[in-house]
Structure formats: C-alpha cells, structure tokens
Amino acid sequence: MTQRDVRPPYDRFLATAEEVIRDRPEVDPELTREIFLEVATMLDDGLALDGLDEHDTAAAVAALCVDLVAADPGAAVRARSRATEEDPGDLHDAESVARAYLIAAAMMQI
Numbered sequence: 001m002t003q004r005d006v007r008p009p010y011d012r013f014l015a016t017a018e019e020v021i022r023d024r025p026e027v028d029p030e031l032t033r034e035i036f037l038e039v040a041t042m043l044d045d046g047l048a049l050d051g052l053d054e055h056d057t058a059a060a061v062a063a064l065c066v067d068l069v070a071a072d073p074g075a076a077v078r079a080r081s082r083a084t085e086e087d088p089g090d091l092h093d094a095e096s097v098a099r100a101y102l103i104a105a106a107m108m109q110i
Helices: 011-023 031-044 054-067 073-086 094-108
Strands: none
Touching: 011 031, 011 054, 031 054, 031 094, 054 073, 054 094, 073 094
16 A cells, blocks of 8 residues: 555544654654554554444544554553543444554554
C-alpha cells in the first residue's frame, strides 16, 4: 500500500507521521513515514478495528495516533483501553473499542 492508497480514517496515521517529523527533528523522516504507513496498512487490512462503526473507528484511530507517539506506546494504549471502559464518552460501542485497542497493540507488538 502506498501513501496515496491509505483511506480515511487511516490516513490520520500519515498526518501524525508528518506531525512527528515536524515536532521532533531528531527522528528519521523516511523511517517515521514508513512506520506510520505500516500501522495504517496493518490496521486497515487487519481485524483490529473491524466491526466498529465509522464514528468509533475514527475515534479509535485518533486515539491510537496520540498513544503511538507517547514515551511508552504500549502502556499508553493499554491505559486508553481501561479508560475507555470506565468512561466511554461518545463512543457507540465502548467495549468493542476498548478491546480493539488491545488487539491493535498486540498486532503492533507494543
């Protein structure tokens, strides 16, 4: 999959890569783009977010974009999963979203 092939909401990962490149001059731009493209491809092609409606998928992608740039992405995603169960906010199916975070973390081996 090329960057042009990434469809919404997964294209948010590519935007996050560009934000990281802009905000963290010490990172390798090409490697950063490659990592976030791989994440977008893996989650789009994989089953982690399957079954979520459009709203919840977009919310999950946005949250993962935040968590993946944390100092400890795995811990951030697991904490987000727990927080989602405790306070679902405007999610339509918080239980499935919380589970999707854990599946995504496992797929990314974080």
